[in-house]
Amino acid sequence: MDVKTHVPQRRCIACRGSFPQSDLIRVVDTPEGLRLWEKGMSGRSCYICRNSSCVGTAFEKNCFARSFRKEIRKTDLAELRKLIDITD
Numbered sequence: 692m693d694v695k696t697h698v699p700q701r702r703c704i705a706c707r708g709s710f711p712q713s714d715l716i717r718v719v720d721t722p723e724g725l726r727l728w729e730k731g732m733s734g735r736s737c738y739i740c741r742n743s744s745c746v747g748t749a750f751e752k753n754c755f756a757r758s759f760r761k762e763i764r765k766t767d768l769a770e771l772r773k774l775i776d777i778t779d
């Protein structure tokens with residue numbers, strides 16, 4: 692593997708496709724609830740494509756619960772949805 696050209700690939704929780712990490716929305720499971728990743732944050736993460744289709748599927752099917760292997764409260768989902776600014 693060529694380290695210089697290697698781009699980390701992550702799997703979208705909605706379409707299950709693998710894409711460069713930088714192309715995906717990263718969601719982190721924090722003690723305060725689900726948040727969009729910011730520099731310095733740690734914790735379990737999951738990834739979603741930056742498009743309304745995958746974001747819609749992720750919330751409709753609650754792919755977060757599967758990805759984080761725990762129940763996600765509806766209020767936490769609603770809060771997270773407000774943080775994701777997808778317009779396409």
Ligand SMILES: [Zn+2]
Pocket residue numbers: 703704705706707708739740745
């Ligand atoms: Zn996707």
